Each structure stands twice: as C-alpha cells, then as structure tokens.
Amino acid sequence: SIQICIVFATFIVFMNLNFKIAVQDGARCYGALGGAVDLQLMDASEIKRFQWKKGGTLILQWKNNQIMSNIIENRSLFIPSNGTFRINNLSRNDSGEYKLVIFDSNGTETGQRTLQMLIQGK
Numbered sequence: 602s603i604q605i606c607i608v609f610a611t612f613i614v615f616m617n618l619n620f621k622i623a624v625q626d627g628a629r630c631y632g633a634l635g636g637a638v639d640l641q642l643m644d645a646s647e648i649k650r651f652q653w654k655k656g657g658t659l660i661l662q663w664k665n666n667q668i669m670s671n672i673i674e675n676r677s678l679f680i681p682s683n684g685t686f687r688i689n690n691l692s693r694n695d696s697g698e699y700k701l702v703i704f705d706s707n708g709t710e711t712g713q714r715t716l717q718m719l720i721q722g723k
C-alpha cells in the first residue's frame with residue numbers, strides 16, 4: 602500500500618493521514634520498507650518552480666511546467682496534474698529530512714517546507 606503525506610505549499614501545514622490531523626511544518630511521514638510513499642503537494646498548480654531535496658541533495662526539480670531533473674527517476678514518478686511525487690521501492694536510506702523549496706517565477710525562493718521521512722519495516 603502507498604502511504605500518503607500531504608504538503609501544502611501556500612500554508613504552513615502538513616496533513617499526516619496516519620493520524621488524520623493537520624500538523625505543523627517538520628511533520629513525520631512514514632513509509633514501508635520496499636513500499637511506496639506519495640509526497641502530495643496540494644497546491645502545485647499555484648507554484649511556478651519548486652525543488653524536493655533530501656539532506657542537501659536535489660532530488661526533483663520542477664520549472665517551466667516540466668521536470669528539469671530527477672535523480673531517482675527510475676524508481677519515482679512525478680504526476681504534474683495532481684502534484685504527487687511517488688517514490689517506490691523504499692529503502693532505509695530513504696529515511697531522513699525532505700525539504701520542499703518553493704520559488705516565484707523569477708527564481709527567488711519564497712518558502713520551504715520540511716518533513717521527516719521514516720521508513721519502517723522488518
């Protein structure tokens with residue numbers, strides 16, 4: 602099954618479906634070892650540019666209505682129509698801090714959202 606972690610870019614809120622509550626920035630997001638997780642950006646259509654980073658590493662870059670780079674493209678999928686970034690075949694190494702960095706159309710950073718990913722399994 603796919604765990605879902607909902608991220609609002611225009612509000613400082615995360616929705617953790619495991620607990621069905623809105624939580625603050627820095628929320629925990631859980632994935633199952635070997636499973637998949639959806640990082641679901643609710644208001645992606647309102648954002649011109651964004652990046653998903655893990656630690657200091659740029660994972661996914663969205664700009665000019667297209668994916669500019671995705672270093673895990675062979676096990677992930679970004680669905681522009683609904684802002685979902687699905688990461689498949691999770692390993693323990695996928696645990697850690699994920700950061701959404703948001704930019705305006707001029708490339709000026711306008712905000713960040715952080716979540717803590719925890720990959721759990723046998």
Ligand SMILES: *[C@@H]1O[C@H](CO)[C@@H](O)[C@H](O)[C@H]1NC(C)=O
Pocket residue numbers: 675676
């Ligand atoms: C995905 O890409 C990485 C790096 O290019 C490679 O090491 C790995 O074997 C690939 N995995 C699959 C399932 O293709």
Ligand SMILES: *[C@@H]1O[C@H](CO)[C@@H](O)[C@H](O)[C@H]1NC(C)=O
Pocket residue numbers: 641680683685
């Ligand atoms: C986003 O689209 C994908 C592919 O169609 C789908 O699997 C996923 O459930 C969608 N997510 C939402 C929240 O609609």
Ligand SMILES: *[C@@H]1O[C@H](CO)[C@@H](O)[C@H](O)[C@H]1NC(C)=O
Pocket residue numbers: 676690691692
């Ligand atoms: C999933 O990732 C593991 C390493 O974590 C790798 O050994 C395995 O081949 C991958 N499976 C698929 C279907 O890509």
Ligand SMILES: *[C@@H]1O[C@H](CO)[C@@H](O)[C@H](O)[C@H]1NC(C)=O
Pocket residue numbers: 692694
């Ligand atoms: C996980 O990280 C360790 C240490 O950085 C590395 O040796 C290992 O190859 C990584 N495993 C996968 C599946 O990426």
Ligand SMILES: *[C@@H]1O[C@H](CO)[C@@H](O)[C@H](O)[C@H]1NC(C)=O
Pocket residue numbers: 705706707
């Ligand atoms: C981008 O820069 C132009 C020229 O400096 C300015 O007129 C415009 O308001 C800026 N757009 C945003 C979204 O800040």
